[in-house]
Amino acid sequence: MSKLLNNVNQRTQMAGENRLELLLFRLQNGQLYGINVFKVKKIMPCPPLTQLPYHHPHVAGVANTMDGSLPILDLLSAIQSGKVQDPRKQQVIVCEYNRKMQGFLVDRIDNIVNMEWSEILLPPKGIGHRHYLTSVTRHEGKLVEIIDVEKVISEVTPAPEDFKTQFDEDLSELKASQIPRKVLVVDDSVVARNQIKRCLEKVELEAVLLKDGLQALEHLQAMLEEGKDPYEEYLMMISDIEMPEMDGYTLTRNVKQDARMQQLFILMHSSLSGVFNESMVQKVGADRFIAKFDADELAVSVLDHFRKRSTPA
CATH class of the missing domain: 2.40.50.180 (CheA-289, Domain 4)
Structure with a gap:
């Protein structure tokens, strides 16, 4: 050992x-x-x-x-x-x-x-x-x-969920925007899912909750079969790494290798930490990684992507 x-x-x-x-x-x-x-x-x-x-x-x-x-x-x-x-x-x-x-x-x-x-x-x-x-x-x-x-x-030792940062200006922009307000959240822990859900609700976003990578991939593929574009339906996807059936790395690689979904922004959000994470995020094509759970950091990351998406290229 x-x-x-x-x-x-x-x-x-x-x-x-x-x-x-x-x-x-x-x-x-x-x-x-x-x-x-x-x-x-x-x-x-x-x-x-x-x-x-x-x-x-x-x-x-x-x-x-x-x-x-x-x-x-x-x-x-x-x-x-x-x-x-x-x-x-x-x-x-x-x-x-x-x-x-x-x-x-x-x-x-x-x-x-x-x-x-x-x-x-x-x-x-x-x-x-x-x-x-x-x-x-x-x-x-x-x-x-x-x-x-x-x-x-x-x-x-419950993690604090109150924000230290003020997001009033971001929320005003969000209300006026036509960008999707839904975020796909994929995590096998009920505690983690609810933490993320409450954080997103505080910045007036809606969380769609799924329990593992396979569920998420099948959900996105079903949307495509219905003629829906995940990029137009979701602001982003927040995914855990450790999950039954299919882990977050494999989920991310499958999404990013599909030309119909590769625009979807993927934030990997995990209690796993260490030197391997940055290389793995790049390897599978994820857009960002942050460690669990900091309500401010998560909200800042989500709203930062919102601002980038709302700014014309």
């Missing part, structure tokens, strides 16, 4: 081919879970933890590491499946989500598997709306659950 992130180039190439490497781990409930290796910075035994006053009940404590203070979250407690009794016996997966480092207590690491995104499926219908899954898959006949970590983190 110490060589987890050694071959960045190989993993970058894999990501561009609708593939991923999934780190499999278990919690004390015995269930098998998975997380994209790209989000993992390191794995380590749980260090000594300091308890902070008035901390969230899902936070096991704060660790003093070489990289600074690291909050350690009891993932078992966060998904409402129990509570870790002795953190000292746990492993910690250190990840970067939404621009912040976060440690997750896990019982043990299983292995790393190479998979296609088409093997990663949406959770089955009928399990309700309170679950913590973005997707599921199978490995060696066993069910692997992929947790909606953005939902978990948002319940512990």
Whole structure:
């Protein structure tokens, strides 16, 4: 596991081919879970933890590491499946989500598997709306659950959604414009979809929400079959990268390689971060990338594209 992130180039190439490497781990409930290796910075035994006053009940404590203070979250407690009794016996997966480092207590690491995104499926219908899954898959006949970590983190430390920037002048221009007011939003996390939706509504834009890349591609292709031009229907598309069935890279490449859709502006918006993103955005033809979730930055990016589109070439 110490060589987890050694071959960045190989993993970058894999990501561009609708593939991923999934780190499999278990919690004390015995269930098998998975997380994209790209989000993992390191794995380590749980260090000594300091308890902070008035901390969230899902936070096991704060660790003093070489990289600074690291909050350690009891993932078992966060998904409402129990509570870790002795953190000292746990492993910690250190990840970067939404621009912040976060440690997750896990019982043990299983292995790393190479998979296609088409093997990663949406959770089955009928399990309700309170679950913590973005997707599921199978490995060696066993069910692997992929947790909606953005939902978990948002319940512990919600991202601020109020604007610090004033957009009054932009909104006046937007109201007078004939440019489409709809934005296609593609993200497998219900929390992320709703964050983006609320952000867009504050700048008086309408969000059309879809759950994965395959749904989005089929939606756009259906529009073409009906004689509609996606560029004339949508101001832009905002797409996550990690999604079941088809990832954002593959979605973007399919859209940009189709002459009928290549004018559609695509903003990639993901909690994935790292040096590979800029090269991957260029490789698949996306127009811009920003990391989740900053309401001001997202609004500025959307309105910046609106101004460019409303200015005659």
